Each structure stands twice: as structure tokens, then as C-alpha cells.
Amino acid sequence: MLRLPELDFLSPSTIEEALQMLADDPSGTRVLAGGTDLVPNLKRRHQHARRLVSLGRLASLRGVSGDPAHGLRVGAMTTLRSILKNEVLEQHWPGLIAAVRSISSPVLQSMGTIGGNLCLDTRCTYYNQTEEWRSAIGYCMKEAGDTCWVAPSSSRCWAIAASDAAPLLCAIGARVRLASTRGERELAVEALLCDDGIAYLSKAPDEVLTDVLLPPAGTWKATYWKLRRRGSIDFPVLGVGTALRVGKNGVVEDVRIFLGAVASAPVRALAAESILQGHILDETTLVSAGKAAQEVATALDNTDFTMTWRRQMIPHYVAGTLRELADLPRVGLLGADGLEC
Amino acid sequence: MSRMRTDTFTVNGERREVAYPAHHTLLEVLREELALTGTKHGCDLGECGTCTVLVNGEPILACLAMAADMAGKSIETVEGLATGPVLHPLQRCFADMGAAQCGYCTPGMLMSAKALLAENAAPSEDEVRSALAGNLCRCTGYQQIVEAVRAAGSELKTQGCGAKGAASHG
Amino acid sequence: MAEVKKPGALIGTPFRRVDAVGKVTGRTLYADDLVFPRSVHMRLLRSNVPHAEIVSIDVSAARALEGVVGVLTGRDMPEPFGILPVSQDEHALCLDKVRFVGDPVAAVAALSEEVADAACKLIKVEYRALATIAGYDDAIDPDKDLIHAYGDDRNFHKKLSMRFGDLDAGFARADLVLEDTVFFEGNTHLPMEMHACTAVPEGDGRVAVHSSTQTPHYLHKALTKVLGIPASWIRVIATTNGGGFGGKTDPFNHEITAAKMALALGRPVRIALSREEVFMCHRGRHPTLMRIKTGFKKDGSIVAQHLKTLLDGGAYGSYGVASTYYTGALQCVTYKIPTYQFDGARVWTNKPPCGPKRGHGTPQPRFAQEIHLDKAALRLGLDPAEMRLQQLQPAGAVTANWLKIGSMGLGPCINAVVEGSRWKERRGKLGFGRGLGIACSSYLSGAGLPIYWNHMPHSGVQLKLDRSGGVAVFCGETECGQGSDSVLAACVADVLGIELSDIRLCVADTDLTPVDLGSYSSRVTLMMGNAALQAAERAKELISGPVAQELGVPAGRLVFADRRVFDSENPACGRSFAEAVVIAESKLGTLGTTGSYTPPRAPGRFRGAGVGPSPAYSYSACIVEVVVDPGTGLVHVPDVWIAHDVGRALNPVLTRGQVEGGIYMGLGEALMEESAFRRLPKKLSNALVHKFPNMLEYKSPTFLEMPRIHTTIVEDPDPNGPYGAKEVGQGPMLPVMPAVANAIFDAVGVRVDQVPIQPWMILKALAEKERGGAGRFGPAEFPAVDYGAALHVPTPEEGGDGKARNADEVGIKGGTMTETRKEIR
Known part of the structure; x- marks a missing residue:
């Protein structure tokens, strides 16, 4: 057993x-928190800890509170399941x-x-692998090695941001409290x-x-589209918030588009946003915005699918989110989470 | 050697005091310290769903849960499904409808299915598929599992211990 | 033809499988669930370099670690082993070189798994690097280091060439000759259960190995060879397998090492592999490059086919010689192919060894053949389903490559899926982006020959009849989820007219049960089933005599049903089954019978004829509907229609489960599963690693990827099958991959001639088509491989006698499965 x-x-x-306890060491x-990321990472020895401080007993960090009109507060320890059940x-x-x-x-x-x-x-x-596997490639820059095998001549690590919530929360301008x-x-x-x-945080x-x-309710209409291989389990290989x-x-008063899983943090598609700002959201505009969004992505060969194809998908997904938000008819079969037939 | 802890775990309604190494997950405590080997494991990394158990009625993966975090909570495993020698309707339907082939994913499937039926005793085919989508099976192609879960749901419902009754066992 | 046995009360009904309750209650004990007193935990240190000589191994620090009780290295087990007699090329722990990342070099036993792990990290291995052989190009390169010192030609493990009939004349008659180059990527079994075993010292110098193996008998043989102790001192018990699919059919390093360690320590040694180690053990689908050339007449009939295959075998032999033959063996059992040439080769590479996965060697050429036929139908203006129907091999035929077909239900299979999918109304008419594709296949119901040459039965069953009315059934068969325990119990209960609950099974224990060769090649239902029927019929006969005498009726009039033995003409006149046993035992003494099964002799008499023959062939036809999004290349499969000729469904629920499971695995192979590897930049590193040896990135379809499956069970009983039954475990998977590819063509008009079919491949093909190209994605070239001179075998149609015409002229290097006959005997 691992x-x-x-x-x-x-x-x-x-x-x-x-x-x-944290300040002590x-x-x-x-x-x-939930352990779904940290525990496998510790098991594979690419994250390390002498001590774990569980937040499991801190009821104050759970739950959704506040007045939607002034901005809701979601406790960091609120499980994804209880968020899905929150009316x-x-x-x-x-x-x-x-x-x-x-x-x-x-x-x-x-x-x-x-x-x-x-x-x-x-x-x-190259990173989410066991100690044994990583020793076979001489490790990588992110953990115990010198080279980023995704781009061996690079001086930085190109591991990708894999959060699905982050692009959406970035897009709506959500904030976090740290203590x-x-x-x-x-x-x-x-x-x-x-x-x-x-140094991703x-x-x-x-x-x-x-x-x-969260910002005051009604400030934004927002959505998230995700590209992944299977309808479940998988991390995004592209996420658009x-x-x-x-x-x-x-006329578009304001728009914020963030792409997940194409860089080490969600990337803001500024060029796409500026195409949309102040314009009527029609098919032509949103298609050009989708194309413009492609420019900011540096999809690399470090997750599922080929990098070229993942990059090619950006216009489809960006345009898809915009059509959904503008109540425009869908083009093709692509939906928020894969084909919808 | 290992830093040890002692905690009380409530598993299938039975309170057990266990001394165990602090780094053990719930999976290790169940299988090794408590000899409840009904809970299987397929990856140890939270990728396959095989080790699904219920904690306070919710399906979780025992391989990712720190045992120490589970102390004091109500843990349910496949061993707790049957009432004495009487199989739970889910078990009966799985057995009769071909939902278990090699049987290795079965305990986890049963627990995910139990959590689903506790909330929704008459799930549609799509609802079953979505609720169980984190549990992989390499044998069946899933169809007979979907049929068995739905059949068990109707059985629970006609027995008058549908959503509410099933939840109260949790 | 021989008469097919008629079922009693049980066979053909959806009875609950005998292992179901254990599995749904968590009571079934899999290998990793077994705990023996005083057990210690073993871990293997595996190579982290792909190809190197071992200069030195220093285990002193590991030995010194507190809690460590034993350390072994290759020197402790120098005797090589391997599943095939001709490929004894593995060592329990590497002796002098390592051949892939994951090759085990040392073993540590300790009081806890944590300590064993820590000790492995303290072992220092010094390697001298050799060239990394990553794939075909490296393997064919004459300047590269050799992975093995044996084989047919440098890094070619195996080369073979066989020609059946006058191929040139065949092609000369063709109206259309098509050629395709096709690639089938490797993929793996991914059973949910990771391999595990415990070796337990027993008595004086004996050892018992409890292991998740599909082949306890072959493991027993390998253990005997490596441990160097009498076979009778070694006992292998196959625990219920948590899935196999071929992944647990080789004897493995960890099993042999655990046994050695247990003998050395005198205490039980357990080892459970990690998921990553299961990927390292592999022996799964060979990546296979193929060149297929077929001559057709205008009416779609085939006049000649020439198939070349090139298999990437990974680092060891495993079943590879058989796998190589299998890439050409079953091409002629579905359609009439009067002349046929097959050239096959397997190369070594520094990757986990490949071997048998569901379909063993046949999914790859089946894929090539079925997409090839689709293209031919289009060129000839024929309906692909109709064209196939016109070319079917008749029941009882002997193929050009000398395989004897029994029952043949492919016609009804094709008709069932054509009707179910409304093929005729819908194909080609679903609009751009939606399409239907058809493909067919066939598979063995067990290999006609054992893995090592012998004249003994392939399966044996022993019955012990108890005065209580219970029957204990002993058989070496291994349950891996396919339902073999249930088939065994049901066959006996059906014949004796008793309940499943009256049967006590004792299976898969080399000490206690007669040999069954194992759960591979879809052999168990047919072979064990026949052995069980024979044993049960003999028991019936044994009981009938004394009971007939007691009742005063002729023995021939006795009926065994409803737990009774009674006069068919006067049902009230009879005894309970338990009473009948008492009557017989009183008269005859302790009651027991045996049954066994040996497959019929195959008609082929040429070198290589040993691979392909089977007592019976199953047949499947499949139609897949796809939705393809031309913008993204994403594919969705809403519906699959499958019809499978199983001969006789012994249990319709379990039969359907096997069919649906096959569709599942087939869709995975068609669209997402692949054994992909990383070769780091050559200037910087020698490294060659599995790209993602885990269940997150090796994509196995979830509930949400599975389509509606419309299953039709076709029953064309085969005279060789128990109750006419043929296989169902592997066949239904085979047509899925080509049917998907053909459906994609129907949907968007482009061909992807390789699997898995990825969205970007479809986009590339679409873009190429838009530019006026062929609209195809697939391998461009087939490398120049010298397969050597072909063995010429005249076909039955040409009046051949099953022998090669030029056997003496063609020197075949290396081994085939059959040519070891003399050595072994």
C-alpha cells in the first residue's frame, strides 16, 4: 500500500x-483541509510535512453566511458537496x-x-508521480531537481493551475481572507x-x-466551462471562467475572462475582454473574442491531450461561455462539460 | 518508531478504541487495525473510488481521509450493510442482477449507492451514473450496476423505508 | 455432428452467481486481505534506469536497518523463468542487467511495510548505462545495444512468415487491391485489484503461495524451476482475482521472491504491489504497427490477404511469441479468405513487457481488417454489413490457415445488430456529425494447445459425493470475475438435479485440485465445463445402478431433478438425492468421480500451427453510433448494438455482463486508453518512463462515458461446447474499436487508422480533407523488416494436407511454441 x-x-x-501551531513550525x-490534494502528494513524497494541522474541528470555517446583496462569505472549510447543496x-x-x-x-x-x-x-x-518514478527522470525543478522537463531550457517551472473554482472566482472578483x-x-x-x-500562492x-x-449578488452573470477527458474524476486541461x-x-458593460489549466495560475484574457467591452454581444464579436483569448495561453505538454489541441480548444470554450451568458444559441454540441447530445 | 495515537472510532455502529500510527489513513485503520477488509483499495491516491465508505452518511474515500480526522464520526463500511444474515436490498440486487463480477469495486459501489438512495430513492439512470461516477469498475460496463441500484431503490421504497429510512441507518 | 447436451433445470437460467454473497458483503478474501500470524512485509527495489548493466548492489545499509529481517538479490535466485518454454528470460530479481524502469533488483522483508520501503531506499545499486531502446526505430537500428542475448535477430525477439496457398494467383484475380498501414497503441488491463500474494512456509521445507493469479498451475511450474525444490513441496492457491483481463497470467517476480523469502525466513511473507508497480508488471496489449493488403472481387469477396505486423514487445518475452502468432492467427475465421500470408515480428524495447490482454494479439489485426473492409465496401459501392454477410465462413469449414470452425453464428449476429440499429434506414443518413459503423469478430474458446507441450488434459474436475447429499467439486480453475466458479457449480448441479447450495467448491489449489490450466484464452467455460459434465455424468451413472436396483426400475429410466432420483415413468417412485447417495455408497463404498477435457487435435501440421486452433470459435457483430463534434473533434458514443454468438448462454445475466464489460473495455481502447511513455531529450537523459502509471491519467471510462448497450445473445450451439457453450469473455470486445473508427467515418467522412482515436486526430484529418487531401490520420509508413523466407502451406481448398511444402528449406531461428516439443518431452 502506498x-x-x-x-x-x-x-x-x-x-x-x-x-x-503553524507559527511554531x-x-x-x-x-x-479535505486532504484530497495534500494526502496523495504526501504519499508520493512530492510535498512534505512533519506535522499536519487539521482544520476539521473548526466549525467556524464551515458554511455560507452573510447577505447576498452585500456579498456572501463561504468558509474555506465548506465542502464542495455542501456548496452544491446550498440554495x-x-x-x-x-x-x-x-x-x-x-x-x-x-x-x-x-x-x-x-x-x-x-x-x-x-x-x-513530470511532478505528480511517486518518488520512485521521479528518481527515474532525475526529478524536476518543482521538487528535488533542476530541470523543468516540460521546457528543459526554461528557468521556471511550468506546472499548471488545476483548480476549477479559481478561474470562476477570479472572474467574479472574489476575495479571500488569510489569517x-x-x-x-x-x-x-x-x-x-x-x-x-x-511559488503558486x-x-x-x-x-x-x-x-x-463573494461580491454582491447581481454584480455579475458568470459561468464556467471545463475541458477534460472524462465526465468525472479528471482535473481540467482547460477551464474558462x-x-x-x-x-x-x-452593450457589454464589463467582462472578465480567466483561463485555467493553461499556465501556473488562471490567466486573464485581456485581449478578448477588450474586444467585447462596449460592444453588443453577437456571434461575430464573441468568436473574435474567443480567438483573441488563445493568445495568452501557453499550453504545454504536461497534462492529458496534446498541447496544440488544448490551445485550439480555447476559442470554442471561451465563445461557449459567452453564448451561454448572452443566451445565444449553442453552436455545435459543445456544452459546459463536454459534448451534450 | 511510529508516532502512535489512540482514538475511538464508531464503525457500523460499534465503538472501538484503536491504537494506531498517526500517519495512517482511515483505510489502514479499517483494514489493518480493525481487520475490516471488506473495504478494498485500488490506487491509494483517491483516483478510483474503490475504498469508498460513508462518514456521517456521506461517501468519502478512506485512502485520503486521515484516520485521526475520523475519530468520533459515524463510519459505515460494507460490513455494516446487511442486518445479520439478511442482505440489504442493494446487496441483494447487486448479487442477483450481475452487478458484481470480480467484486473488487463492489463494496465501494455499494456505499456510494447507499448514499445516493438515502437522498433519492428513485434515481433516474442519469442520476445513478452521476452519483457513482467517481467509482471505477473494469468488469461490468456499469449497466448492470445502474439497474441494480435502481431496483434496490424501488425495493426500499416499497418496503416503506425509502430515502428517510435508509438515511436513518447511517 | 455430435449431439449437443440439453440443459436441466439450472443451465440457461439467471441463477445468482455462487460467489455473489461473499462479494457484496465484503466477506470474499482477496490476496491482500489475507493475514497470517508472524507475517512480514516485503517490498521490491525496482530499477530506475531503463537499460543498464548492474555493476554492484550494496544492501548492507538495508540489512542494518532496525526491523529488516531479510534481503534478497538476483544471486539468490539465478535460475531464469518465463511463461513460455521458449522465453525463459526473466529472473525473479535481476542478475546482471536491468531492462526497464521497474525491473526488480532487490527485495527486503521487514516487520512493517514502511520499514521495508525505507530499507529499499538504502540499497545502493551501481549501474553502467546501455543505450535506451525506446521503440521500433531504436529496436531496428543495428548499432544499438542488445536487450537480450537471444532472439531471432539482434533486438528482434521473433520473426515469422507463413504463406497459405497461392497468394500471387489470389491477388491476380482481384478487381480491387487495397493497402493500409494501421497502428494500434498499447494499453493495459488495469484490474481494480492490485497484485498481491503471501507465501507461507508449510511443514518441512514446503511453501504455499496464496496469490492473485489467473494461472496457478503455471506459477507452480515457475516456482518449481526457480526455487529448485520438488514441485510437490510447493502449493499455489489462487485467491479470488479482483479482475485479471490477462494481467495476472504470467508468473511474476514478486510471487517467486516472496516464496524464496518465506523459505529463507521460515515465516509468512506478504507483498502487495502499488498501482504503479502493476503498470510496471503490465504484460498488456502490444503496440502493433500493421500493413494489410487485401484483394477483393467486385462483389466484395476476398481473394487474397497479406498481413504484416510489428509488435513492440517491451523488455521480456512473456507470451510474446504466442502474441506474435496471434496477430495473424484469426484473420480467416470470420470471412472466406482463400489465400493468405502472414508476416509477424516482435521487437524488444526497454519498457514493461507486453503480453496477453483481453483478445490477446487479435484486437490489433482485427481492427486493421475491419476498417480495411469498410473502405473496400465504400470503394465497391457495397453495404458494409451486406458485404460481410456474403463472405461468411460456413460452419464446419477449415480455413486457409488450417483452423477448424465449429458452429458459426455470425450471420444472425450481423442481422440482429443491423435490425436493432435500423442500419439500413439510418447509415449515411444521420447528417454530418453523426454516424454508424459496423465490425465483426471472432475469438477462441480456449487454445487448442497448452503452453508447454504435453498430452495431459487441459482441465480436470473431481467430485466427492457426500452422504449428506452435498457434492464437493474440486477443480484448478480460477475465478477472476468472469463467473467460472458459477459455471463449475452449475454444470454439476444441473446434471445431478441438485441445488447450487448443495455444491461445495474447492478450486485453484495446486495441492488439492486437479489441474486446470488457468483463466486465459477464454478457455474455462468450454474446457472446465466439459470436464465437469463428464465428472457429473459419471457420478450420475455411479448412483444410478444401485438406486435402480433398489427401486426395481431400469437405470436408464432414472431422472435426477429437484434433489431427487426417480423413475421418469412414475415420478413418485424415487429417493431423495441424499438417500440415493447413501444407497450407492452402501453398495460401492466411498463415492467419487473425475472428469477431464482435452481439446480435439487441430488439422494444421506446420510449424506455427499451434497458435489459433480452438475447440470452438465465438462470433460477434457490433454497430456503434457516434456523435462527432467537427469543431473540437470530441466523440460521444450514445448507443452500441452488439450481438454475440455464445453457443449457449449458461446464465443469461452473467453472459450479458461479459458482453457489456467487453464493450466497456473496447470503448476505452478505442477512444482513450493508452500505455504512453516519456523518452526524455536524448542529449540530457537516458530516461524512458511510463507517462502516467496511475488511475487518474490512464483513462478508464467512468459511468458517464458508457453508452446504452443493446445486447443480443445468439445461441448457435457448438458440438464441442458444454451444452453447446462457447466463449464470451473476450470476443465481444474485439469489434468495438473498428466499429468506432468506421462510425467516425460515417459521421464526418474522415478515417483515423489508429487507436486510441483522439480528438486532435479527427481535427487533423478534417483539416487535411478540407485542403483537398485524403482526410486520413494514421501511420504513413511501415518500416522495412526482413521477415525471412515464408513457410509455404497449401490450403485445404488446394488439397493440402496441413503440412508445409518447404519445411526443410525454411530455417526458422529461435523458437515457436510447438518446436519445443522435443526438448520438453
Whole structure:
């Protein structure tokens, strides 16, 4: 059986206690939320911990609260399954529900948390492997090696952001609250995630992501489309989170498009957005926006499918989200999560 | 050697005090410390669904759950499905309708299916497929599993222990 | 033809399988569920380099680690082994070189698995690197290092060439000659259960190995050879397999090493492989490049076919020689092919060895042949279903390559799927993006020859009749999910007119049960079933005499049914089955019978004729509907119609389950499953690794990818099958991959001549077509391979006698399966 390394397990009953435990040994301690990412990573020895601090007993980090009109707060330890069952979220943020529903499979959704999905380690088929496998390639830059085998001459790591929630939360401008013994701070999800395969989070090791803060309901109409091989289990090989605000005259007042799984953090498709800003959202405009979105992606050979094809898919998926949000008829059979026939 | 913990686990309604290494997952505690080998494992990485058990009625993967996080919660495994010698309708339908071939994914399938029927005793074919989509099977092609889950649902319903009754066993 | 046995009360009904309750309650014990007192845990250190000589191994630090109780290296087990007598090329632990990443070099036993793991990391192995042979190009390159010191030609493990009939004359008669180059990517079994075993010392110098193996008998032989102790001291017990699909049919390093370790330590040794290690063990589908050339008449009839195959075998022989023959063996059992040439070759590469996976060697050429026929039908303006129907081999035919066909229900199969899918109204008329494709196939119901040459039965069954009315059934067969336990129990219960609950099975134990060769080549239902019927009929006869005497009726009038033995003319006159046993035992003493089965002798008498013959061939026809999104190349399969000629469905529920499971695996192979490898840039590294040896990235379809499956069971009883039954475990998978490819063509007008069919391949083919090209994605070239001089075998139609005309002239290097006959005897 592939097992975890020996470690200490701590289960604080207050957030203060948890933060103190992290402050005591920030480099050797990891925060355990649902465990669906951290546990396999520890088993394969590409993430390491002497101690785990479980947030499992911290009821205060669970649940959805607040007034939708002023912005809901989703506790970081809220499981994906309870988000899917939350009627307030369903009513005000169907796009978030779509993104969460696309995460892995039902069994993992009852373990995985929204905070955990945002802090997901970046992924790469040279990295998400056992110790034995990685020793056979002389390891890689992200863990114990020097070379990024995705691009051997590169000085950076190209592991990809694999969160489904992140592109959507970036698009709607959601924020997160981080806490440590040093105090609390708030920052945009966009600022939490860094385009670096190794330093992919701006969260310090002693900080705990405690809350996800949604903007006031009604500010955006948003959706998420995901490309993956199978209808379940799989991480995205492309995810598109799009948030749109259209004026009464049908003109795009504001739009934010983030692509997941094509870089080490969700990438904002600015060129696509500027094509849409101030224009009527018709088929021609959204097709050119889709094409423009392709330019920001650096799809590389480190996940399922070929990189060229994944890049080719970007216009289809970006255009798909825009058609859905603009209530335009679907072109082809492509839906939010694969073919819909 | 290993850092040990002692915790009380409630498995299939039975409270058991267990001394175990702190790094063990629920899978190891079930199979090794408690000798409940009905829960199988297919990947140890959360990729196949084979080790699905119910915790407080929700399906989770035992290979990813730290055992220490599960102390005090109500854990249900395949061994707890039958009532004495009487098979649970899911077990009976799986047995009679070809839903178990090699049988290795079966315990996990049964537990995912139980969680589904607790919420929805008359799931459509699509609902069964979606709810069980994290459980892989290499033998059946799934069709006989879908049929068995739906048949068990109707059986539970006619027995008058549908959604509500099934949940109360959790 | 011989008469087909009529079923009693049980056979043909949807009875609950005998292992069902154990499986749904969690009571069934798989190999990793067994715990023996004083067990220690073993782990293997595996090579992390693809190809190297072992300069030194230093295990001192591992031995010194607290908790370690034993360490073994290759020197402790120098005797080689392998599943085929001609390919004894493996060592339990590598002796002097490693041949792929994953090749085991040392073993550690410790008080815990964690300590064993830690100790493995302390072992220092010094390697001297050799050239990495990554694929065909490297293997064919004459300047590259050799992976093995034996084989037919440098890194060619096997080369063969066989010509049946006057091929040139055949092609000369053709109105249309088509040639295609086709590639079938490798893929793996991925059973849900990872291999595991425990070796337990027993008595004085004996050892019992409890293992998740499909072939306990062959494991027993390999253990005997490597351990160097009498076979009678070794006992192999195959635990219920949590899936096999061919992946547990080789004797494996970990099994042999565990046995050695247990003998050395005098205590039980357990090992459970990780999922990654299962990918390393592999022995799955060979990546196969094919060149197929066929001559057709205008009416679609075939006049000649020339098939060349090139298999990427990985690092060891495994079943590879048989696999290579199988890529050409079954091409002629579906359609009439009067002249046929087959050239096959297998190369070594530094990857996990390939071997038998569901369909063993035949899915690849079947794919080539069936997409080829689709193209021919189009060129000739024929309906692909109709064209196939016109070319069917008749029942009882002997093919050009000397295979004797029994019952042949492919016609009704084709008709069933054509009707079910409304093929005639819908094909070609579903609009751009939606299409239907058809393909057919056939498979063995067991190989006609055993893996090592002998004249003994392939399956044996022993019955012990108990005074209680219970019957204990002993047989070496191995349950791997296919339902063999249920077939065994049902055959005996059906004949003796008793209930399944009266049967006690004792199976797959080389000490206690008569040999059954194992769960491979779809042999168990037919061979074990026949052996079981013979044993049960003998038991019936044994009981009938004394009971007839007691009742005062002729023995021939006795009926065994409803747990009674009674006079058919006066049913009230009879005894319970238990009473009948008591009467017989009182008269005859302890009651027991045996039954066994040996396949009929095949008509081929040429070298290589040993691969392909079977007592009976199953047939399948499949129509797949696809939806292809031309914008993305994504494919969705909404419906599959499958009809399978199983001869006789012994249990319709279990039969359907095998069919649907075959469709499942076929769709996986058609659209997503592949054994892909990473060769790091040559300037920087020698590394060659499996791209994703895990269940997340090796894509096995979920519930959501599966279509509606419309199954028709066709029953054309075969005189050689028990109750007429033929195989169902492998055949229904074979037509799926070509049917998908053909359906994609019907949908969007492009051909993808390789599997898995990926969305970008479809897009590339569509783009090529738009530019005025052929609209095809697939391999461009077939490398120049010298297959050597062909063996010339006149066909039955030409009046041949089954022998080769030029056997003496053609020197065949290396071994075939059959030519080891002399050595072994």
C-alpha cells in the first residue's frame, strides 16, 4: 500500500490554536483541509510535512453566511458537496455551482473544500508521480531537481493551475481572507494565485485561508466551462471562467475572462475582454473574442491531450461561455462539460 | 518508531478504541487495525473510488481521509450493510442482477449507492451514473450496476423505508 | 455432428452467481486481505534506469536497518523463468542487467511495510548505462545495444512468415487491391485489484503461495524451476482475482521472491504491489504497427490477404511469441479468405513487457481488417454489413490457415445488430456529425494447445459425493470475475438435479485440485465445463445402478431433478438425492468421480500451427453510433448494438455482463486508453518512463462515458461446447474499436487508422480533407523488416494436407511454441 510518511497529526479546536501551531513550525507544518490534494502528494513524497494541522474541528470555517446583496462569505472549510447543496449559492451564483460541480467526482466532493481547491498544488505529469518514478527522470525543478522537463531550457517551472473554482472566482472578483498570528488580511483571489509553478500562492506558510468572499449578488452573470477527458474524476486541461455584465441596451458593460489549466495560475484574457467591452454581444464579436483569448495561453505538454489541441480548444470554450451568458444559441454540441447530445 | 495515537472510532455502529500510527489513513485503520477488509483499495491516491465508505452518511474515500480526522464520526463500511444474515436490498440486487463480477469495486459501489438512495430513492439512470461516477469498475460496463441500484431503490421504497429510512441507518 | 447436451433445470437460467454473497458483503478474501500470524512485509527495489548493466548492489545499509529481517538479490535466485518454454528470460530479481524502469533488483522483508520501503531506499545499486531502446526505430537500428542475448535477430525477439496457398494467383484475380498501414497503441488491463500474494512456509521445507493469479498451475511450474525444490513441496492457491483481463497470467517476480523469502525466513511473507508497480508488471496489449493488403472481387469477396505486423514487445518475452502468432492467427475465421500470408515480428524495447490482454494479439489485426473492409465496401459501392454477410465462413469449414470452425453464428449476429440499429434506414443518413459503423469478430474458446507441450488434459474436475447429499467439486480453475466458479457449480448441479447450495467448491489449489490450466484464452467455460459434465455424468451413472436396483426400475429410466432420483415413468417412485447417495455408497463404498477435457487435435501440421486452433470459435457483430463534434473533434458514443454468438448462454445475466464489460473495455481502447511513455531529450537523459502509471491519467471510462448497450445473445450451439457453450469473455470486445473508427467515418467522412482515436486526430484529418487531401490520420509508413523466407502451406481448398511444402528449406531461428516439443518431452 502506498502510505504516508510518518508525521504528527494535530487537530486544534480553535482557529487561534491552529494559527499558533503553524507559527511554531511554518516550514514543517501543513494545513490539512479535505486532504484530497495534500494526502496523495504526501504519499508520493512530492510535498512534505512533519506535522499536519487539521482544520476539521473548526466549525467556524464551515458554511455560507452573510447577505447576498452585500456579498456572501463561504468558509474555506465548506465542502464542495455542501456548496452544491446550498440554495442561496444556487440562486445567486449558478456559475460557481457549475464550477464546483465539475470538480473531480462525488466522492471527492464530499471531502474536498473550497479553500483547498483554491490552494491546490500546481500539477504536471513530470511532478505528480511517486518518488520512485521521479528518481527515474532525475526529478524536476518543482521538487528535488533542476530541470523543468516540460521546457528543459526554461528557468521556471511550468506546472499548471488545476483548480476549477479559481478561474470562476477570479472572474467574479472574489476575495479571500488569510489569517496568521500576525493578523488578518484580505486579497483578491487573482492576487492569491501566482503564475509560477513552484511559488503558486502568495499565501505565507503560516497563513490559513479562512474565508472566500463573494461580491454582491447581481454584480455579475458568470459561468464556467471545463475541458477534460472524462465526465468525472479528471482535473481540467482547460477551464474558462467568464463573468459578464450587460447593460439594458445590450452593450457589454464589463467582462472578465480567466483561463485555467493553461499556465501556473488562471490567466486573464485581456485581449478578448477588450474586444467585447462596449460592444453588443453577437456571434461575430464573441468568436473574435474567443480567438483573441488563445493568445495568452501557453499550453504545454504536461497534462492529458496534446498541447496544440488544448490551445485550439480555447476559442470554442471561451465563445461557449459567452453564448451561454448572452443566451445565444449553442453552436455545435459543445456544452459546459463536454459534448451534450 | 511510529508516532502512535489512540482514538475511538464508531464503525457500523460499534465503538472501538484503536491504537494506531498517526500517519495512517482511515483505510489502514479499517483494514489493518480493525481487520475490516471488506473495504478494498485500488490506487491509494483517491483516483478510483474503490475504498469508498460513508462518514456521517456521506461517501468519502478512506485512502485520503486521515484516520485521526475520523475519530468520533459515524463510519459505515460494507460490513455494516446487511442486518445479520439478511442482505440489504442493494446487496441483494447487486448479487442477483450481475452487478458484481470480480467484486473488487463492489463494496465501494455499494456505499456510494447507499448514499445516493438515502437522498433519492428513485434515481433516474442519469442520476445513478452521476452519483457513482467517481467509482471505477473494469468488469461490468456499469449497466448492470445502474439497474441494480435502481431496483434496490424501488425495493426500499416499497418496503416503506425509502430515502428517510435508509438515511436513518447511517 | 455430435449431439449437443440439453440443459436441466439450472443451465440457461439467471441463477445468482455462487460467489455473489461473499462479494457484496465484503466477506470474499482477496490476496491482500489475507493475514497470517508472524507475517512480514516485503517490498521490491525496482530499477530506475531503463537499460543498464548492474555493476554492484550494496544492501548492507538495508540489512542494518532496525526491523529488516531479510534481503534478497538476483544471486539468490539465478535460475531464469518465463511463461513460455521458449522465453525463459526473466529472473525473479535481476542478475546482471536491468531492462526497464521497474525491473526488480532487490527485495527486503521487514516487520512493517514502511520499514521495508525505507530499507529499499538504502540499497545502493551501481549501474553502467546501455543505450535506451525506446521503440521500433531504436529496436531496428543495428548499432544499438542488445536487450537480450537471444532472439531471432539482434533486438528482434521473433520473426515469422507463413504463406497459405497461392497468394500471387489470389491477388491476380482481384478487381480491387487495397493497402493500409494501421497502428494500434498499447494499453493495459488495469484490474481494480492490485497484485498481491503471501507465501507461507508449510511443514518441512514446503511453501504455499496464496496469490492473485489467473494461472496457478503455471506459477507452480515457475516456482518449481526457480526455487529448485520438488514441485510437490510447493502449493499455489489462487485467491479470488479482483479482475485479471490477462494481467495476472504470467508468473511474476514478486510471487517467486516472496516464496524464496518465506523459505529463507521460515515465516509468512506478504507483498502487495502499488498501482504503479502493476503498470510496471503490465504484460498488456502490444503496440502493433500493421500493413494489410487485401484483394477483393467486385462483389466484395476476398481473394487474397497479406498481413504484416510489428509488435513492440517491451523488455521480456512473456507470451510474446504466442502474441506474435496471434496477430495473424484469426484473420480467416470470420470471412472466406482463400489465400493468405502472414508476416509477424516482435521487437524488444526497454519498457514493461507486453503480453496477453483481453483478445490477446487479435484486437490489433482485427481492427486493421475491419476498417480495411469498410473502405473496400465504400470503394465497391457495397453495404458494409451486406458485404460481410456474403463472405461468411460456413460452419464446419477449415480455413486457409488450417483452423477448424465449429458452429458459426455470425450471420444472425450481423442481422440482429443491423435490425436493432435500423442500419439500413439510418447509415449515411444521420447528417454530418453523426454516424454508424459496423465490425465483426471472432475469438477462441480456449487454445487448442497448452503452453508447454504435453498430452495431459487441459482441465480436470473431481467430485466427492457426500452422504449428506452435498457434492464437493474440486477443480484448478480460477475465478477472476468472469463467473467460472458459477459455471463449475452449475454444470454439476444441473446434471445431478441438485441445488447450487448443495455444491461445495474447492478450486485453484495446486495441492488439492486437479489441474486446470488457468483463466486465459477464454478457455474455462468450454474446457472446465466439459470436464465437469463428464465428472457429473459419471457420478450420475455411479448412483444410478444401485438406486435402480433398489427401486426395481431400469437405470436408464432414472431422472435426477429437484434433489431427487426417480423413475421418469412414475415420478413418485424415487429417493431423495441424499438417500440415493447413501444407497450407492452402501453398495460401492466411498463415492467419487473425475472428469477431464482435452481439446480435439487441430488439422494444421506446420510449424506455427499451434497458435489459433480452438475447440470452438465465438462470433460477434457490433454497430456503434457516434456523435462527432467537427469543431473540437470530441466523440460521444450514445448507443452500441452488439450481438454475440455464445453457443449457449449458461446464465443469461452473467453472459450479458461479459458482453457489456467487453464493450466497456473496447470503448476505452478505442477512444482513450493508452500505455504512453516519456523518452526524455536524448542529449540530457537516458530516461524512458511510463507517462502516467496511475488511475487518474490512464483513462478508464467512468459511468458517464458508457453508452446504452443493446445486447443480443445468439445461441448457435457448438458440438464441442458444454451444452453447446462457447466463449464470451473476450470476443465481444474485439469489434468495438473498428466499429468506432468506421462510425467516425460515417459521421464526418474522415478515417483515423489508429487507436486510441483522439480528438486532435479527427481535427487533423478534417483539416487535411478540407485542403483537398485524403482526410486520413494514421501511420504513413511501415518500416522495412526482413521477415525471412515464408513457410509455404497449401490450403485445404488446394488439397493440402496441413503440412508445409518447404519445411526443410525454411530455417526458422529461435523458437515457436510447438518446436519445443522435443526438448520438453
